[in-house]
Structures are given as C-alpha cells and as structure tokens.
Amino acid sequence: MTLRTNGDSPLLTRADNEPIARLTSALNGLPIEGQYRNISQAQFVNHVVQLADALPEHQHAINLCDNRYLFLVSLCAVTVRERTNLLPPNKNPSTQAALSQRYDECVVLHDNATQLSAELNAFDVSALEWSLNDTPATLPSIAAEHLAVISFTSGSTGESKPNLKYWRTLLESSAINARYMLVDAQQNHNHVATVPGQHMWGFETSVLLALFANVTLVDARPFFPTDIIDLINRLPTPTTLISAPLHLKTLSSYLDSQDHSKRPKPLTLASMLCATAPLDPALAHKLETQFQCQLKEVYGCSEVGSMAVRNTAQQTLWQPFQGLQFERKAQTAAVSAPHLPEVIELEDQLNFTQDGLFELAGRATDLIKIAGKRGSLNEVNKVLNRFDGLIDGVVIFPPQRRNVPRLVALVILKEGVSRTSLRDFMTQHLDSAFVPRPILQVEQLPREENGKLSKKKVLDLYQRLVSA
Amino acid sequence: MSVQTPAEAALAELLVEVLNLEDIEATDIEPEAPLFGDGLGLDSIDALEIALAIAQEHGVEIKAEDEGTKEAFSSLRTLNAFVENNK
The missing domain is CATH 3.40.50.12780 (ANL, N-terminal domain)
Known part of the structure; x- marks a missing residue:
C-alpha cells in the first residue's frame, strides 16, 4: 500500500x-x-x-x-x-x-x-x-x-x-x-x-x-x-x-x-x-x-x-x-x-x-515480554526442539518474584550432553533475554497419553523442583 | 579449577540468588571463567541487577563509564577484587 x-x-x-x-x-x-x-x-x-x-x-x-x-x-x-x-x-x-x-x-x-x-x-x-x-x-x-x-x-x-x-x-x-x-x-x-x-x-x-x-x-x-x-x-x-x-x-x-x-x-x-x-x-x-x-x-x-x-x-x-x-x-x-x-x-x-x-x-497467551522485549514462547520452544542433544523438553514462563522474570527450561538431555552446550546453542539463536534460566534437568515430562503437556502439570513440576 | 576464596564464595552465593541461577551451584562458579557471553552466559539485564545488589550489600557503586567496570565484570575473581578495593 x-x-x-x-x-x-x-x-x-x-x-x-x-x-x-x-x-x-x-x-x-x-x-x-x-x-x-x-x-x-x-x-x-x-x-x-x-x-x-x-x-x-x-x-x-x-x-x-x-x-x-x-x-x-x-x-x-x-x-x-x-x-x-x-x-x-x-x-x-x-x-x-x-x-x-x-x-x-x-x-x-x-x-x-x-x-x-x-x-x-x-x-x-x-x-x-x-x-x-x-x-x-x-x-x-x-x-x-x-x-x-x-x-x-x-x-x-x-x-x-x-x-x-x-x-x-x-x-x-x-x-x-x-x-x-x-x-x-x-x-x-x-x-x-x-x-x-x-x-x-x-x-x-x-x-x-x-x-x-x-x-x-x-x-x-x-x-x-x-x-x-x-x-x-x-x-x-x-x-x-x-x-x-x-x-x-x-x-x-x-x-x-x-x-x-x-x-x-x-x-x-x-x-x-x-x-x-x-x-x-x-x-x-x-x-x-x-x-x-x-x-x-x-x-x-x-x-x-x-x-x-x-x-x-x-x-x-x-x-x-x-x-x-x-x-x-x-x-x-x-x-x-x-x-x-x-x-x-x-x-x-x-x-x-x-x-x-x-x-x-x-x-494473548503465547506472547511474552522480558525486560521490554517482546517474544513468542512458541518460537523459543521451536529453537529448543532444534537442539540435537535434546530428548524431550519444554520452555515455560512461570510466575516469579523477581525484578526480571526469566524463561525456565525443563529438559531431558542425551547422555553426555551438558546444559552448558544447550545454553550456548540457545544463546546463538535467541536474544539473550529469552535464553531460559534456569535450565533444569528432569527425569521425564508429565505428558498426557496423547503426548500433550498440561500447562498446570508442568508448572507443578517446576514448583516442586525449585522448592526442593 | 582454581579455588574460591571465602569472599568470592560469598559473592558467588549473592550472584546465584540475585540472578535466578538455580541450575548452578555457587561453589561451581569458576573464579576466573567469564561471567558474560560464553561463561555463565549473563547479559546486560544481569549487569544491572548485579550492580544494584552490590550497591545494597556492600555500598560499592558501579558505573559503566569507569575504566575498571568492564574489567570488574569479566569474572567472579575480578568482580570480587573490585568490590574489595572500593569498599
């Protein structure tokens, strides 16, 4: 136009x-x-x-x-x-x-x-x-x-x-x-x-x-x-x-x-x-x-x-x-x-x-804003899923009592793959504000039978991990 | 890996607490490894939070234009030295 x-x-x-x-x-x-x-x-x-x-x-x-x-x-x-x-x-x-x-x-x-x-x-x-x-x-x-x-x-x-x-x-x-x-x-x-x-x-x-x-x-x-x-x-x-x-x-x-x-x-x-x-x-x-x-x-x-x-x-x-x-x-x-x-x-x-x-x-729920930068949780998850060393994982934006809330990743990594290499990978592909922190390693994610992740169950898992 | 001094260990605890580094043990922060970029992967938002925490905890002011600031932020060891020297 x-x-x-x-x-x-x-x-x-x-x-x-x-x-x-x-x-x-x-x-x-x-x-x-x-x-x-x-x-x-x-x-x-x-x-x-x-x-x-x-x-x-x-x-x-x-x-x-x-x-x-x-x-x-x-x-x-x-x-x-x-x-x-x-x-x-x-x-x-x-x-x-x-x-x-x-x-x-x-x-x-x-x-x-x-x-x-x-x-x-x-x-x-x-x-x-x-x-x-x-x-x-x-x-x-x-x-x-x-x-x-x-x-x-x-x-x-x-x-x-x-x-x-x-x-x-x-x-x-x-x-x-x-x-x-x-x-x-x-x-x-x-x-x-x-x-x-x-x-x-x-x-x-x-x-x-x-x-x-x-x-x-x-x-x-x-x-x-x-x-x-x-x-x-x-x-x-x-x-x-x-x-x-x-x-x-x-x-x-x-x-x-x-x-x-x-x-x-x-x-x-x-x-x-x-x-x-x-x-x-x-x-x-x-x-x-x-x-x-x-x-x-x-x-x-x-x-x-x-x-x-x-x-x-x-x-x-x-x-x-x-x-x-x-x-x-x-x-x-x-x-x-x-x-x-x-x-x-x-x-x-x-x-x-x-x-x-x-x-x-x-x-809209997919949109996130961190330190004034606007992003999509969906896009961040796509980047996570492109990481070779990943078995399963999800990035979430849980409520946090901090000056700057950050994204959190719950991941299962292949043997011998470190969280540092995942973080380096995400740093290369994302604005630093959207690189998840912490990256928490878990045994498995609470997936439903159809493979879907319930938002509530993931948040519960995160709460258990950080209060432990 | 070189060993954290007691003062560095205390500062490492502060960083982990202020920056939400729940996936890192304070004792695992290598004193001479870079804090930003490839090391701990911190960014400018973190720099602001670190500066505020250090001002509140130790009364030490950090200014971007000071010669020593860039150097101070390069590792746990240099940051601790900066705090000690400016107390």
Missing part, C-alpha cells in the same frame, strides 16, 4: 534557539568544554551533509550507532541520500547477516562496534573528523513518501517483522507524541534515555523529537543508576528522563539504599516518561515522590509507535492519542491513521469505557 503524498518537508522543524544536541563525550573535532558540548542546528545540518557525502554506495544502512548523536546524524544522512535505515532489534552479528540476506546492498553504520558480521561492509561513523562550522547550510528536504526507516519488532528470534516508517510517518507521529509527552511544548528539555535509539520507544522520544520539537538530544545512554544520576547532574536543567520499568525500579531502589549523607546532590528532573512494559503503580508513585516530578507512562508497539498515555500513579485508564483511530473489536482493537501504511491489529486486549479511555487487560 502506498501513502498519500504531501510533497516534501524539511529535515527538521524544531525552533532554532536551543541546541539540537548535547555531547557528553568528545567526538573527533568536537571536544567537550566543561561538562558538555552544545551542537547547534546549523552544525548538525553540516554534519548530516558531511556524512551523507562520505557514505559508501548502499541501498540500506543498518544503523548500529550507540552514541545517540551519531545515530541521529547517520539516520539523517542516509535519509538525505534517499536510502533506507534499518533499525535492528539487537546487535548480534547473526542479525546483521540475516538483514543483509533480506535487504539489498546493506552497509553497517557503527561507532567503533566490536561485534560486526564479517560478511558485511561496515563504516565507522565515529572515525570522521567533524566540522565545527556553524554557518547555516540549506536545510535538506525529504519527500513525504520516502521510506526512511524499517524498524523491527523485537522478536525472540532473528526473524522479526519489519515495520515501514515513511518520512511522513515519522513527522506526523512525532507531532502527536510531542502533544502528549512534553510537559511544556514551549520549553526546551534535554531528553536523557536509558533505552537505545534503535528501539522504537527510544527512537521516538530521544531521537526523533529532537528534529521536530523543543527537545535536545543527549548523546549518552546511561545504564547503571549512578550513570543516570551523574549524567543528569552534568546537564543544565530542565531534563526529562526516558526509561523503562526495570531501569526505573533499579534507580529507585538504589536511591533508597543510599544514606542521605552520602548521596551527591539531589537529582532534579522535570519529568519522566516510561514505556516498554507495564509499570507498577506503587513504583510510579514512589518515583514521583523521589524526584518531585510527574511520570507519564506510554503505551505503544513497534508497528504503530506510541498510542496512549496515563499518569500511572493516579490513573488506571489510558488516554488514546488523538490522530490515531482505534477500531474496537471483540477482544482487542485495530489502529489506523493517515500516516500509517496499514491497519495494525493490536496484540493486547483493550476494554474501552464510555469516555473513550481504555483499560489494558492482558495479552
């Missing part, structure tokens, strides 16, 4: 009075002075043009850049060259190789990555000597129907579903996101994200909004709680923190564990945005108290992007974004919009109220 075209639009539409980005680590030609370096809009456009000229010939660019600024410059340079960015679901060399099988003339754009597929052309964006030239260049314009990005649903296996993002899709979804996510559309905020730019949530909030709203991108991806705190304290206010439940829970627990005298200076946040997995309302409330700011939880999926918002500390119901049409179905809803290439059937159950708000009521 093709999109209606609206002609060309400029590469960016943000106001030009604040920096488009702040660097906290130096790049070639762009040293840090003091705590960070501001990048003006004119410098950014010059960097895009500089990289667009330097890129090797390609049709598709697998954008692996960790540095969020280099990720943005690469994204735009590829788009200006009228080529397409591929945002891989993970950084595994096998994923890079699989993408290059599916898409013609791939080049890998990276910033000094170590894990590269040997078969592919790679271009180290971080090796460029960046110009400090602050003279405004002509703003490139992009055709609305240009296929700028293909993102991939974070699947449990390498065969993930492509989602087509035309330039128009990015532009119009960003306008909607800005309306619902920004505390004050007039005031410029740093957007610090603990999630990668390649993932749809990080892409929309910490990368795209810098092009289309009053948002300053921050190059780093802080990981541990102390990294988040240090980074935010380095930046001028105001800052919005974009994160996921696991990262926020760790940050909150860390702050709890510190005695007040040892804590550095109080962390000042203007707002928090959270998505990728359901956020516990008690945690949301606690975070709002710890940081004295509002936390908005966003509901979305890779196919559509962000779709609804709530203030989790106070609200259970979600407010759907205007600009997206939710067609209510018996179990779920289908979402469409002029800027989306197709109608998307959601995988969650949505119960709408009379006011047009909705409640999220669970997922």
Whole structure:
C-alpha cells in the first residue's frame, strides 16, 4: 500500500534557539568544554551533509550507532541520500547477516562496534573528523513518501517483522507524541534515555523529537543508576528522563539504599516518561515522590509507535492519542491513521469505557515480554526442539518474584550432553533475554497419553523442583 | 579449577540468588571463567541487577563509564577484587 503524498518537508522543524544536541563525550573535532558540548542546528545540518557525502554506495544502512548523536546524524544522512535505515532489534552479528540476506546492498553504520558480521561492509561513523562550522547550510528536504526507516519488532528470534516508517510517518507521529509527552511544548528539555535509539520507544522520544520539537538530544545512554544520576547532574536543567520499568525500579531502589549523607546532590528532573512494559503503580508513585516530578507512562508497539498515555500513579485508564483511530473489536482493537501504511491489529486486549479511555487487560497467551522485549514462547520452544542433544523438553514462563522474570527450561538431555552446550546453542539463536534460566534437568515430562503437556502439570513440576 | 576464596564464595552465593541461577551451584562458579557471553552466559539485564545488589550489600557503586567496570565484570575473581578495593 502506498501513502498519500504531501510533497516534501524539511529535515527538521524544531525552533532554532536551543541546541539540537548535547555531547557528553568528545567526538573527533568536537571536544567537550566543561561538562558538555552544545551542537547547534546549523552544525548538525553540516554534519548530516558531511556524512551523507562520505557514505559508501548502499541501498540500506543498518544503523548500529550507540552514541545517540551519531545515530541521529547517520539516520539523517542516509535519509538525505534517499536510502533506507534499518533499525535492528539487537546487535548480534547473526542479525546483521540475516538483514543483509533480506535487504539489498546493506552497509553497517557503527561507532567503533566490536561485534560486526564479517560478511558485511561496515563504516565507522565515529572515525570522521567533524566540522565545527556553524554557518547555516540549506536545510535538506525529504519527500513525504520516502521510506526512511524499517524498524523491527523485537522478536525472540532473528526473524522479526519489519515495520515501514515513511518520512511522513515519522513527522506526523512525532507531532502527536510531542502533544502528549512534553510537559511544556514551549520549553526546551534535554531528553536523557536509558533505552537505545534503535528501539522504537527510544527512537521516538530521544531521537526523533529532537528534529521536530523543543527537545535536545543527549548523546549518552546511561545504564547503571549512578550513570543516570551523574549524567543528569552534568546537564543544565530542565531534563526529562526516558526509561523503562526495570531501569526505573533499579534507580529507585538504589536511591533508597543510599544514606542521605552520602548521596551527591539531589537529582532534579522535570519529568519522566516510561514505556516498554507495564509499570507498577506503587513504583510510579514512589518515583514521583523521589524526584518531585510527574511520570507519564506510554503505551505503544513497534508497528504503530506510541498510542496512549496515563499518569500511572493516579490513573488506571489510558488516554488514546488523538490522530490515531482505534477500531474496537471483540477482544482487542485495530489502529489506523493517515500516516500509517496499514491497519495494525493490536496484540493486547483493550476494554474501552464510555469516555473513550481504555483499560489494558492482558495479552494473548503465547506472547511474552522480558525486560521490554517482546517474544513468542512458541518460537523459543521451536529453537529448543532444534537442539540435537535434546530428548524431550519444554520452555515455560512461570510466575516469579523477581525484578526480571526469566524463561525456565525443563529438559531431558542425551547422555553426555551438558546444559552448558544447550545454553550456548540457545544463546546463538535467541536474544539473550529469552535464553531460559534456569535450565533444569528432569527425569521425564508429565505428558498426557496423547503426548500433550498440561500447562498446570508442568508448572507443578517446576514448583516442586525449585522448592526442593 | 582454581579455588574460591571465602569472599568470592560469598559473592558467588549473592550472584546465584540475585540472578535466578538455580541450575548452578555457587561453589561451581569458576573464579576466573567469564561471567558474560560464553561463561555463565549473563547479559546486560544481569549487569544491572548485579550492580544494584552490590550497591545494597556492600555500598560499592558501579558505573559503566569507569575504566575498571568492564574489567570488574569479566569474572567472579575480578568482580570480587573490585568490590574489595572500593569498599
């Protein structure tokens, strides 16, 4: 299906009075002075043009850049060259190789990555000597129907579903996101994200909004709680923190564990945005108290992007974004919009109220979500069953009282085959979040006469094993 | 296999408990074997949980940008040394 075209639009539409980005680590030609370096809009456009000229010939660019600024410059340079960015679901060399099988003339754009597929052309964006030239260049314009990005649903296996993002899709979804996510559309905020730019949530909030709203991108991806705190304290206010439940829970627990005298200076946040997995309302409330700011939880999926918002500390119901049409179905809803290439059937159950708000009521049973990554239990089981050393086995997702629940495998292995070799096999074929842990060896599985496994009996067996 | 020191044994217990490694005995963790990738097969989610557990248990902070962090996470022995040196 093709999109209606609206002609060309400029590469960016943000106001030009604040920096488009702040660097906290130096790049070639762009040293840090003091705590960070501001990048003006004119410098950014010059960097895009500089990289667009330097890129090797390609049709598709697998954008692996960790540095969020280099990720943005690469994204735009590829788009200006009228080529397409591929945002891989993970950084595994096998994923890079699989993408290059599916898409013609791939080049890998990276910033000094170590894990590269040997078969592919790679271009180290971080090796460029960046110009400090602050003279405004002509703003490139992009055709609305240009296929700028293909993102991939974070699947449990390498065969993930492509989602087509035309330039128009990015532009119009960003306008909607800005309306619902920004505390004050007039005031410029740093957007610090603990999630990668390649993932749809990080892409929309910490990368795209810098092009289309009053948002300053921050190059780093802080990981541990102390990294988040240090980074935010380095930046001028105001800052919005974009994160996921696991990262926020760790940050909150860390702050709890510190005695007040040892804590550095109080962390000042203007707002928090959270998505990728359901956020516990008690945690949301606690975070709002710890940081004295509002936390908005966003509901979305890779196919559509962000779709609804709530203030989790106070609200259970979600407010759907205007600009997206939710067609209510018996179990779920289908979402469409002029800027989306197709109608998307959601995988969650949505119960709408009379006011047009909705409640999220669970997922189809095969779908699992671990640390924000979406996968299929069925696919993980298929991988298990491809293992040569397996006699019988099953992977389950039992309820667990942990920060990050994991899959569990119950297996009977051939003689002389170790659990380590099974784990290594699964690590090669699955995203690490979906590699079962623990792998428990059993005498036999509680199969029915017809060979089927009863979910309840398997869970009972697991409970007996772990409580033993 | 080299032998776990008492401090390493205690840290190994903590890892097994925090990371749901019910299929591994704490005493079986080889002090010098890699924790991530091919060794214990840990990933970045685990790194976050380990860092939090160590901050809570020992008051030692782990930062991704510190020179020593990558080295610290390479094995049980290096992780234990990192904790001891930063207490």
